[in-house]
Amino acid sequence: MFPKTVLIVAPHPDDETLGCGGTIIKLKAKGASVHWLIVTTIEGVAGFPKERVPVRSQEIECVREAYGFDGVHHCSLPAAALDTLGKGEIIGAIGNVIQSVRPDCVYIPYRNDVHSDHAAVFDATVSAAKTFRSPSVKAIYAYETLSETDFGLRPDDPGFRPNLYEDISGYLDKKIIIMSLFDGEMGEFPFPRSEECLRALATLRGAQANCRAAEAFMILKEIR
Numbered sequence: 001m002f003p004k005t006v007l008i009v010a011p012h013p014d015d016e017t018l019g020c021g022g023t024i025i026k027l028k029a030k031g032a033s034v035h036w037l038i039v040t041t042i043e044g045v046a047g048f049p050k051e052r053v054p055v056r057s058q059e060i061e062c063v064r065e066a067y068g069f070d071g072v073h074h075c076s077l078p079a080a081a082l083d084t085l086g087k088g089e090i091i092g093a094i095g096n097v098i099q100s101v102r103p104d105c106v107y108i109p110y111r112n113d114v115h116s117d118h119a120a121v122f123d124a125t126v127s128a129a130k131t132f133r134s135p136s137v138k139a140i141y142a143y144e145t146l147s148e149t150d151f152g153l154r155p156d157d158p159g160f161r162p163n164l165y166e167d168i169s170g171y172l173d174k175k176i177i178i179m180s181l182f183d184g185e186m187g188e189f190p191f192p193r194s195e196e197c198l199r200a201l202a203t204l205r206g207a208q209a210n211c212r213a214a215e216a217f218m219i220l221k222e223i224r
Contacts, residue, residue, distance in 0.1 A: 003105035019143030022168025095128035162216030165209035
């Protein structure tokens with residue numbers, strides 16, 4: 001099943017690139033309509049300097065242009081504070097975008113990432129994408145996020161166990177270039193969000209899938 005309309009749900013801008021940047025580029029190259037949903041904002045949020053807000057906005061615009069997204073959507077919920085909101089508020093905000101875009105495929109962060117925003121976004125998206133609420137959604141996939149998925153230490157978590165691989169051999173370099181558009185998010189190795197780590201993970205997933213580079217996902221739902 002090749003998706004016609006895809007919604008990439010990112011708790012924060014850069015999660016989409018870390019988790020499925022190569023897949024986004026590949027989907028666009030093959031003619032899919034790809035939309036980017038950014039759930040949180042740093043504007044007016046304690047702990048984030050005001051001068052960072054316009055810089056982040058410019059980064060988002062540059063990334064939008066680089067991917068060629070067909071739409072960028074914002075829930076504008078407070079970053080690093082989703083666990084302080086009522087679940088209904090998050091479900092409603094994400095659900096409104098799903099109803100507007102009507103995607104047949106949705107990508108979301110892994111449920112047990114160490115960042116609480118990722119867990120909240122997972123739960124809300126799954127709820128908003130229930131078949132009777134959002135019948136357009138035929139597939140939901142979870143992506144892994146370097147520095148969040150790999151640092152989860154819950155003893156009851158079986159870990160990210162992919163059962164779907166996307167060959168991104170021809171798209172990895174562009175993914176890394178796009179990731180570098182997020183000022184301050186990349187660092188020097190052994191920082192997990194470094195070029196070396198992005199390439200290493202893509203190589204590992206590629207070896208598992210018998211290709212040079214891949215991104216890995218967990219299939220949560222597929223209706224055929």
